[in-house]
Amino acid sequence: MNKILFFAHLRDAVGEETIQLDLNGKTVAELKEFISEKYEIALTNVMTAINEEFASDEEVIQQGDAIAFIPPVSGG
């Protein structure tokens, strides 16, 4: 299983801080597409961390990996 953590407005859109999914062998891009459709949110520009390390859209998720989605914000 994999834990997926949502930050900021993504958390509100999803309605929970974390969800659990089995993602072994899936890419970050595939996960983004699934989440995007299920929760109707745009994840195109959102950064992904796997086990607290930056991950590209091509990266393949392993059993037990913790994934976090961090949306860049522009306010200042």
Place this chain on the structure above:
Amino acid sequence: MNKILFFAHLRDAVGEETIQLDLNGKTVAELKEFISEKYEIALTNVMTAINEEFASDEEVIQQGDAIAFIPPVSGG
């Protein structure tokens, strides 16, 4: 083995951010006494966290527990 993490001026006194010791079965008080003598630092008022949870001096350390020493500071 156990990882021991030092914050603030304790880190400077010890010279490293973390050290490794085998502490299975030891109490926090025993660990404090050992560290106090070895590095010549006062740990009486220092707070202890075991696995990111507050621990009293009587608590017994288990195999694999991560211990952190957090000195309360008074500046403001």
Place this chain on the structure above:
Amino acid sequence: MDDRYSRQTLFPHIGIEGQEKIRTKHVLMIGAGALGSGNAEILTRAGIGKLTIVDRDYVEASNLQRQQLYTEEDVEAKLPKAAAAAKRLQAINSEVQIHAVITDATPEKMEDLVEGVDVIIDATDNFETRMMINDISQKHQIPWIYGGCVGSFGMSLTVIPGKTPCLNCLLKTIPIQGMTCDTGGIIAPAVQMVISHQSAEVLKILVEDWDAVRTSFVSFDLWRNQYSSMKVSKAKDSGCLSCGENRTYPYLDSENMMKSTVLCGRDTVQIRPPHQHDIHLGDLSRQLKALGYSVKGNPYLLSIEMEEQRLVIFKDGRALIHGTKDLTQAKAIYQRLLG
């Protein structure tokens, strides 16, 4: 005022030697809003040699809740932020050389502004300017520190040319998204926490303690009690157009800048973003409605009613701002709502 920096020189990583370095350095601050005013105050109190503050805006009532250099008097006088900031900063520390520049930071102006600068602090409210800062930083080998916040959420990244990945390595493009301080609101504690991270990094760079510089992307949410530190060294991309082997500095090219035009006789400005990005209109509409805006739409566009203007945004990112002929104001409205 002999004793002025004593608590800072007592800090072993700065010391007398570090203080001397701080006194000879020049920091360039792009933006004098929430992040800008807080960072400027810390650096001025810390005894920076020279501080250049660039801002295009003037002080408004809605700034006072979080922009720490400004008072009710500045709002009444409609003072430009850079000028109001300079006035307060000089009262705080008359030893510091404050250079206030009231302008919109364009690539051309940036080329002049970075002359002799040691660090650039990002205190802007949009990614277009940030990506330009990112390119300028790489071109002139000047470190810069990204900061952003909205609601109770904030983030920061330190970019050291030749050492860390750059913002373009991480984001690949200018993000379009509907969550800014003008839509999601902002609380002052989140602003201050970004400032804490940015200003600590600036001090490390000024005293040349390179080993201490943060190499992770920090983000946090103070209301939800979240804090995350993401390692980014793996993100460094040798194909990056801003910092890679065949770099072109795309965001210094005015072709890639936002275009704004007054539509003749219509009291309307058209804004065209540099790249065609499809916007998720349904998503944007939900966000804006949740925040109390009156939003109407169809599959091709959204129409958003504001106090004195109306903004119509098309799926490709192009927008019409009705009710103004002021290009800078229109651009600012667009960036506020769309980041």
Place this chain on the structure above:
Amino acid sequence: MDDRYSRQTLFPHIGIEGQEKIRTKHVLMIGAGALGSGNAEILTRAGIGKLTIVDRDYVEASNLQRQQLYTEEDVEAKLPKAAAAAKRLQAINSEVQIHAVITDATPEKMEDLVEGVDVIIDATDNFETRMMINDISQKHQIPWIYGGCVGSFGMSLTVIPGKTPCLNCLLKTIPIQGMTCDTGGIIAPAVQMVISHQSAEVLKILVEDWDAVRTSFVSFDLWRNQYSSMKVSKAKDSGCLSCGENRTYPYLDSENMMKSTVLCGRDTVQIRPPHQHDIHLGDLSRQLKALGYSVKGNPYLLSIEMEEQRLVIFKDGRALIHGTKDLTQAKAIYQRLLG
């Protein structure tokens, strides 16, 4: 100024309703130094109904590096901090009722000060006053927020009577240690980060969003890039003398307060801490020497040379401060060096 709080009411966890609550609440701030001035500015900008600021000190040059409400003019005028703070805060927001109290916060005075107060913010520089705040908080069921910092290190804890453990559950006693802003120095970013945590918690409490209140002890080091969040619910001690079943509020008893006496005809003040604690003199000596103090000692005492005074500290915590007859000054010197 209609638009004044718009970015705060846009934040969904505050909203119009939360803003109305903030406007009717009263915050008591003990201390107007670094943490006090920053917290006071955020709350004033946020539109707090009433803010009472208590401080015994006046503005000095060495404060300017991190105490954000004060200017060079305040140093020259030697203004009391509470008065200088009130002046600046009113210029920032004339709608807020600011109550400046220039006094040393004693248990007797605190009994009057807490009347009608919704939250107490700790902005003191010593644990004796903090433990008194902790007892007052429990006695009157008023939440308080601990904040402390030194160097690049800081920490915060939110105490909600009847819900969370109190500071006495965690510390059991007043810590004696040799690391304060006057010995380890302090950088402004660390101050601001503590303020961020404290002020976010205050806002949550003011809008009564109890579920959002932080239940962990936060500590961080901005120079070393450390951040830790320690769960404390297990620390709640039913035998605690401040919040337990048989509570006695030990720190409201003047028997437990620090005693200071002018030694007749000697231009010296004696300070006697409330409890006999053996101090590790070797450790204290090393720390003070590392920070540049001239320290001499023997197994029974240390002698520390300061600019105008000399402090002699004995193993049991008792001290003589030579070169002053001013009790408040002597007490302040003692607390600065020994926390």
